[in-house]
Amino acid sequence: MKLVLLSSVVATASAFAPMSAISINTALRSSTEEQLEVSAVEEVEAVQEVVAPTPINGWVPDEGLPCYGLPGAIAPTGYFDPIGFARDGITLNEVKRNREAEVMHGRVAMLACVGYLAGEATGGPFGLVGPANDQLQQVPLPAFALMTVGIAAAELNRARIGWVEPNFGSWSSTLWKLRENYYPGDIGFDPLGLKPTDAKAFRNMQTRELQNGRLAMLGAAGMCAQELVNHRTIFETIEFYSKVYSGENPYAACGEGIIC
Known part of the structure:
Protein backbone atom coordinates (compact mmCIF):
# COMPACT_ATOMS: atom_id res chain seq x y z
CA MET A 1 0.00 0.00 0.00
CA LYS A 2 2.82 2.35 0.85
CA LEU A 3 4.51 1.60 -2.44
CA VAL A 4 1.32 2.40 -4.33
CA LEU A 5 0.91 5.76 -2.60
CA LEU A 6 4.57 6.67 -3.17
CA SER A 7 4.38 5.89 -6.86
CA SER A 8 1.24 7.99 -7.20
CA VAL A 9 2.93 11.02 -5.62
CA VAL A 10 6.00 10.69 -7.86
CA ALA A 11 3.85 10.36 -10.95
CA THR A 12 1.84 13.44 -10.04
CA ALA A 13 4.97 15.55 -9.45
CA SER A 14 6.55 14.44 -12.68
CA ALA A 15 3.38 15.30 -14.59
CA PHE A 16 3.35 18.93 -13.37
CA ALA A 17 7.08 19.70 -13.68
CA PRO A 18 7.41 19.86 -17.54
CA MET A 19 4.32 22.07 -17.90
CA SER A 20 5.89 24.71 -15.62
CA ALA A 21 9.13 24.74 -17.64
CA ILE A 22 7.22 25.03 -20.92
CA SER A 23 5.22 28.00 -19.57
CA ILE A 24 8.40 29.81 -18.51
CA ASN A 25 10.07 29.23 -21.89
CA THR A 26 6.97 30.44 -23.75
CA ALA A 27 6.78 33.62 -21.65
CA LEU A 28 10.45 34.40 -22.24
CA ARG A 29 10.10 33.82 -25.98
CA SER A 30 7.03 36.10 -26.20
CA SER A 31 8.80 38.86 -24.27
CA THR A 32 11.86 38.66 -26.55
CA GLU A 33 9.72 38.78 -29.70
CA GLU A 34 7.86 41.86 -28.43
CA GLN A 35 11.16 43.64 -27.72
CA LEU A 36 12.45 42.78 -31.20
CA GLU A 37 9.24 44.08 -32.78
CA VAL A 38 9.49 47.38 -30.85
CA SER A 39 13.14 47.78 -31.85
CA ALA A 40 12.29 47.09 -35.51
CA VAL A 41 9.51 49.70 -35.48
CA GLU A 42 11.82 52.30 -33.92
CA GLU A 43 14.50 51.61 -36.55
CA VAL A 44 11.97 51.98 -39.39
CA GLU A 45 10.72 55.28 -37.97
CA ALA A 46 14.31 56.57 -37.64
CA VAL A 47 15.04 55.64 -41.28
CA GLN A 48 11.86 57.37 -42.44
CA GLU A 49 12.83 60.57 -40.62
CA VAL A 50 16.23 60.67 -42.38
CA VAL A 51 14.96 59.75 -45.87
CA ALA A 52 12.09 62.26 -46.00
CA PRO A 53 13.40 65.81 -45.28
CA THR A 54 10.99 68.73 -45.29
CA PRO A 55 10.91 70.55 -48.68
CA ILE A 56 11.83 74.26 -48.71
CA ASN A 57 9.72 76.08 -51.32
CA GLY A 58 9.33 72.70 -53.00
CA TRP A 59 13.09 72.04 -53.06
CA VAL A 60 14.57 68.95 -51.44
CA PRO A 61 18.41 68.93 -51.49
CA ASP A 62 19.73 66.05 -53.60
CA GLU A 63 23.45 65.36 -53.31
CA GLY A 64 23.39 63.49 -56.62
CA LEU A 65 22.38 66.59 -58.63
CA PRO A 66 24.46 69.69 -59.52
CA CYS A 67 24.06 72.35 -56.83
CA TYR A 68 21.97 69.85 -54.86
CA GLY A 69 19.10 70.38 -57.30
CA LEU A 70 18.78 74.18 -57.00
CA PRO A 71 17.33 75.88 -60.12
CA GLY A 72 19.30 78.04 -62.53
CA ALA A 73 20.61 75.70 -65.26
CA ILE A 74 18.85 76.37 -68.58
CA ALA A 75 19.57 75.99 -72.29
CA PRO A 76 21.79 76.58 -74.15
CA THR A 77 24.54 76.52 -71.49
CA GLY A 78 22.83 74.14 -69.06
CA TYR A 79 24.92 73.47 -65.98
CA PHE A 80 27.76 75.96 -66.53
CA ASP A 81 30.44 76.08 -63.82
CA PRO A 82 33.92 76.46 -65.38
CA ILE A 83 35.53 77.81 -62.18
CA GLY A 84 34.13 75.02 -60.01
CA PHE A 85 32.06 76.89 -57.44
CA ALA A 86 29.80 73.81 -57.20
CA ARG A 87 32.54 71.19 -57.52
CA ASP A 88 32.08 67.59 -56.42
CA GLY A 89 32.32 67.15 -52.68
CA ILE A 90 31.08 70.65 -51.82
CA THR A 91 28.82 70.73 -48.78
CA LEU A 92 25.17 71.73 -48.82
CA ASN A 93 25.92 74.80 -46.69
CA GLU A 94 28.58 75.98 -49.16
CA VAL A 95 26.19 75.57 -52.09
CA LYS A 96 23.46 77.52 -50.27
CA ARG A 97 25.95 80.23 -49.30
CA ASN A 98 27.17 80.60 -52.91
CA ARG A 99 23.60 80.76 -54.19
CA GLU A 100 22.72 83.33 -51.53
CA ALA A 101 25.62 85.49 -52.72
CA GLU A 102 24.63 85.10 -56.37
CA VAL A 103 20.98 86.00 -55.78
CA MET A 104 21.77 89.06 -53.65
CA HIS A 105 24.47 90.35 -56.02
CA GLY A 106 22.06 89.86 -58.92
CA ARG A 107 19.38 91.92 -57.19
CA VAL A 108 21.82 94.72 -56.40
CA ALA A 109 23.05 94.66 -60.01
CA MET A 110 19.50 94.95 -61.37
CA LEU A 111 18.95 98.01 -59.19
CA ALA A 112 22.34 99.38 -60.30
CA CYS A 113 21.49 99.08 -64.00
CA VAL A 114 18.29 101.04 -63.46
CA GLY A 115 20.13 103.51 -61.23
CA TYR A 116 22.83 104.20 -63.82
CA LEU A 117 20.29 105.12 -66.48
CA ALA A 118 17.75 106.91 -64.27
CA GLY A 119 20.38 108.84 -62.32
CA GLU A 120 22.12 110.12 -65.44
CA ALA A 121 18.85 110.95 -67.20
CA THR A 122 17.18 112.88 -64.36
CA GLY A 123 19.87 113.87 -61.87
CA GLY A 124 17.63 112.77 -59.01
CA PRO A 125 16.37 115.02 -56.19
CA PHE A 126 19.85 116.47 -55.60
CA GLY A 127 20.54 117.58 -59.17
CA LEU A 128 23.43 115.15 -59.74
CA VAL A 129 25.36 115.63 -62.98
CA GLY A 130 27.90 113.73 -65.05
CA PRO A 131 28.57 109.99 -65.23
CA ALA A 132 27.01 107.82 -62.55
CA ASN A 133 30.49 106.85 -61.36
CA ASP A 134 30.98 110.45 -60.23
CA GLN A 135 27.56 111.01 -58.68
CA LEU A 136 27.95 109.27 -55.33
CA GLN A 137 30.35 111.89 -54.01
CA SER A 170 32.32 76.86 -31.48
CA TRP A 171 33.24 79.14 -34.38
CA SER A 172 33.94 76.29 -36.79
CA SER A 173 30.39 74.91 -36.59
CA THR A 174 28.40 78.17 -36.62
CA LEU A 175 30.42 80.73 -38.60
CA TRP A 176 29.25 81.36 -42.20
CA LYS A 177 26.45 78.84 -41.78
CA LEU A 178 22.91 79.26 -43.12
CA ARG A 179 19.86 77.93 -41.33
CA GLU A 180 18.73 74.47 -42.41
CA ASN A 181 15.16 75.63 -43.17
CA TYR A 182 16.29 78.76 -45.10
CA TYR A 183 15.99 78.93 -48.88
CA PRO A 184 18.82 81.07 -50.35
CA GLY A 185 17.52 84.57 -51.08
CA ASP A 186 14.04 84.11 -49.60
CA ILE A 187 14.00 86.71 -46.84
CA GLY A 188 10.21 87.02 -46.82
CA PHE A 189 10.11 90.43 -48.56
CA ASP A 190 7.32 90.27 -51.15
CA PRO A 191 5.21 93.45 -50.98
CA LEU A 192 3.59 92.81 -54.38
CA GLY A 193 2.74 89.18 -53.63
CA LEU A 194 4.64 87.81 -56.63
CA LYS A 195 6.00 84.69 -54.93
CA PRO A 196 4.21 81.59 -56.30
CA THR A 197 2.82 79.01 -53.91
CA ASP A 198 3.25 76.17 -56.42
CA ALA A 199 6.68 74.50 -56.29
CA LYS A 200 7.11 74.32 -60.10
CA ALA A 201 6.04 77.95 -60.59
CA PHE A 202 8.43 79.05 -57.84
CA ARG A 203 11.28 77.18 -59.51
CA ASN A 204 10.56 78.88 -62.84
CA MET A 205 10.41 82.34 -61.24
CA GLN A 206 13.64 81.68 -59.33
CA THR A 207 15.34 80.72 -62.61
CA ARG A 208 14.13 83.92 -64.29
CA GLU A 209 15.40 86.01 -61.38
CA LEU A 210 18.79 84.28 -61.52
CA GLN A 211 19.15 84.79 -65.26
CA ASN A 212 18.15 88.45 -65.09
CA GLY A 213 20.50 88.96 -62.16
CA ARG A 214 23.41 87.34 -64.01
CA LEU A 215 22.81 89.55 -67.05
CA ALA A 216 22.50 92.60 -64.80
CA MET A 217 25.85 91.84 -63.12
CA LEU A 218 27.53 91.79 -66.54
CA GLY A 219 25.64 94.92 -67.60
CA ALA A 220 26.49 96.92 -64.47
CA ALA A 221 30.15 95.92 -64.71
CA GLY A 222 30.19 96.94 -68.37
CA MET A 223 28.65 100.36 -67.70
CA CYS A 224 31.05 101.02 -64.83
CA ALA A 225 34.07 100.05 -66.96
CA GLN A 226 32.86 102.11 -69.91
CA GLU A 227 32.52 105.27 -67.84
CA LEU A 228 35.96 104.74 -66.33
CA VAL A 229 37.44 104.52 -69.83
CA ASN A 230 35.80 107.46 -71.63
CA HIS A 231 34.29 109.45 -68.73
CA ARG A 232 30.97 109.82 -70.55
CA THR A 233 27.48 109.00 -69.41
CA ILE A 234 25.83 105.91 -70.88
CA PHE A 235 23.60 108.03 -73.12
CA GLU A 236 26.57 110.09 -74.31
CA THR A 237 28.43 106.89 -75.14
CA ILE A 238 25.44 105.62 -77.14
CA GLU A 239 25.26 108.94 -79.01
CA PHE A 240 29.02 108.87 -79.65
CA TYR A 241 29.01 105.43 -81.24
CA SER A 242 25.83 106.16 -83.16
CA LYS A 243 27.75 108.93 -84.95
CA VAL A 244 30.70 106.60 -85.54
CA TYR A 245 28.55 103.90 -87.14
CA SER A 246 26.66 106.44 -89.24
CA GLY A 247 29.91 107.82 -90.70
CA GLU A 248 29.73 111.14 -88.86
CA ASN A 249 32.78 112.57 -87.09
CA PRO A 250 31.95 112.41 -83.36
CA TYR A 251 34.69 114.96 -82.58
CA ALA A 252 33.47 117.61 -85.04
CA ALA A 253 31.92 119.77 -82.31
CA CYS A 254 34.95 119.62 -80.03
CA GLY A 255 37.18 122.07 -81.89
CA GLU A 256 40.90 121.78 -82.48
CA GLY A 257 43.16 120.62 -79.67
CA ILE A 258 40.26 119.61 -77.45
CA ILE A 259 39.70 116.00 -76.38
CA CYS A 260 36.07 115.22 -75.86
Missing part, protein backbone atom coordinates in the same frame (compact mmCIF):
# COMPACT_ATOMS: atom_id res chain seq x y z
CA GLN A 138 27.84 114.59 -55.00
CA VAL A 139 25.18 113.24 -52.61
CA PRO A 140 24.77 115.47 -49.50
CA LEU A 141 26.24 113.98 -46.33
CA PRO A 142 22.91 113.57 -44.43
CA ALA A 143 21.38 111.69 -47.36
CA PHE A 144 24.51 109.54 -47.70
CA ALA A 145 24.39 108.69 -43.97
CA LEU A 146 20.69 107.80 -44.19
CA MET A 147 21.36 105.56 -47.18
CA THR A 148 24.19 103.81 -45.31
CA VAL A 149 21.98 103.16 -42.28
CA GLY A 150 19.23 101.77 -44.53
CA ILE A 151 21.63 99.36 -46.24
CA ALA A 152 23.04 98.23 -42.89
CA ALA A 153 19.55 97.60 -41.49
CA ALA A 154 18.57 95.56 -44.54
CA GLU A 155 21.72 93.44 -44.29
CA LEU A 156 21.26 92.85 -40.56
CA ASN A 157 17.69 91.72 -41.17
CA ARG A 158 18.85 89.32 -43.90
CA ALA A 159 21.48 87.87 -41.56
CA ARG A 160 18.90 87.48 -38.79
CA ILE A 161 16.52 85.55 -41.04
CA GLY A 162 18.88 83.29 -42.94
CA TRP A 163 22.10 82.87 -40.96
CA VAL A 164 22.94 80.94 -37.81
CA GLU A 165 24.05 83.16 -34.92
CA PRO A 166 27.82 82.71 -34.39
CA ASN A 167 28.70 80.87 -31.20
CA PHE A 168 31.91 82.17 -29.67
CA GLY A 169 32.54 78.75 -28.16
